[in-house]
Amino acid sequence: MKILFLGGGNMANALIGGMVKQGFTAADIHVIDPGSEARERLSASYAVNCHADAKTAPSAPDILVLAVKPQQMQEAVAPLAGKLGDALVVSIAAGLGMAALSRWLGGHRRIVRCMPNTPALIGAGITGLCALPEVDAAGKAAADRVLRAVGNTVWIADEAQMDGVTAISGSGPAYVFLFIEALQQAAAELGFTPEQGRQLAIETVQGAAALAAASDEPASLLRERVTSKGGTTAAALDAMAAHGVKDGIVAGCLAAEARGRELGKLLGGE
Numbered sequence: 660m661k662i663l664f665l666g667g668g669n670m671a672n673a674l675i676g677g678m679v680k681q682g683f684t685a686a687d688i689h690v691i692d693p694g695s696e697a698r699e700r701l702s703a704s705y706a707v708n709c710h711a712d713a714k715t716a717p718s719a720p721d722i723l724v725l726a727v728k729p730q731q732m733q734e735a736v737a738p739l740a741g742k743l744g745d746a747l748v749v750s751i752a753a754g755l756g757m758a759a760l761s762r763w764l765g766g767h768r769r770i771v772r773c774m775p776n777t778p779a780l781i782g783a784g785i786t787g788l789c790a791l792p793e794v795d796a797a798g799k800a801a802a803d804r805v806l807r808a809v810g811n812t813v814w815i816a817d818e819a820q821m822d823g824v825t826a827i828s829g830s831g832p833a834y835v836f837l838f839i840e841a842l843q844q845a846a847a848e849l850g851f852t853p854e855q856g857r858q859l860a861i862e863t864v865q866g867a868a869a870l871a872a873a874s875d876e877p878a879s880l881l882r883e884r885v886t887s888k889g890g891t892t893a894a895a896l897d898a899m900a901a902h903g904v905k906d907g908i909v910a911g912c913l914a915a916e917a918r919g920r921e922l923g924k925l926l927g928g929e
């Protein structure tokens with residue numbers, strides 16, 4: 660099974676690292692990236708085959724993973740159009756619809772669109788996936804196996820919801836990191852050292868996420884359990900509500916979804 664990556668940046672590194680760990684054979688993985696640094700990093704880390712362009716790469720791989728920026732995609736896939744045989748194309752590009760991608764690939768229809776996230780780097784990713792109707796069960800299973808190498812997967816029936824997946828889990832780690840930054844800033848203002856602030860903030864987020872994952876109860880109930888009447892948490896939540904924290908997060912997610920749709924249109928979608 661030959662797997663070709665187009666683009667060898669952050670997400671390709673995360674996926675390839677996970678795949679090699681899960682027993683995919685490095686010799687069967689090829690990467691095209693014009694950047695010599697990107698290629699050196701990948702071949703040094705995982706001993707995969709790296710190519711500066713499509714000329715030396717396998718022309719009809721079993722799986723082609725598209726891991727360039729959405730804005731780079733049309734130009735990047737042009738050399739591959741019409742030459743893919745029945746390769747399964749797995750795109751991780753935000754916003755880019757499968758109809759536009761299919762056109763750019765000369766009418767290729769075996770396409771799966773995915774949205775992973777950066778915790779994939781440590782095998783803790785969550786990926787939403789969606790396929791064109793022409794992709795059979797074996798094709799979906801193959802895409803699922805690639806993305807499961809770096810975390811869990813959720814299949815989405817309606818492609819229109821993929822921008823929503825991007826808004827919640829694709830971009831989501833950035834919101835959580837912002838929250839951690841805010842906790843660390845507050846810790847610094849309260850006189851803790853950076854190391855103390857880091858430990859208190861990160862282990863709180865880790866512990867709360869683990870508790871939410873382990874519990875059948877909704878997050879709102881877990882929150883209420885922390886919140887004693889007239890206590891410190893109530894004071895904090897009141898101040899956060901006055902600053903619109905929760906509404907701001909919801910508005911941010913909706914803005915991410917809207918930007919995904921906008922990118923899709925700019926990139927040639929309907």
Ligand SMILES: NC(=O)C1=CN([C@@H]2O[C@H](COP(=O)(O)OP(=O)(O)OC[C@H]3O[C@@H](n4cnc5c(N)ncnc54)[C@H](OP(=O)(O)O)[C@@H]3O)[C@@H](O)[C@H]2O)C=CC1
Nearest residue numbers: 666667668669670691692726727728729735751752753775
């Ligand atoms: N980062 C994230 O959290 C997530 C990203 N994604 C999606 O993953 C995709 C990749 O993102 P990310 O890994 O962060 O981006 P990167 O910029 O890190 O990686 C893209 C790589 O592709 C290279 N490249 C540019 N043009 C070509 C070409 N013609 N042929 C082959 N390679 C090329 C780039 O080189 P150079 O730098 O020299 O241009 C770069 O090394 C994007 O479409 C993004 O929407 C999806 C989920 C999460």
Ligand SMILES: O=C(O)[C@@H]1CCC=N1
Nearest residue numbers: 753776825829830831
């Ligand atoms: O910000 C972006 O566009 C990409 C997609 C999801 C996460 N990063």
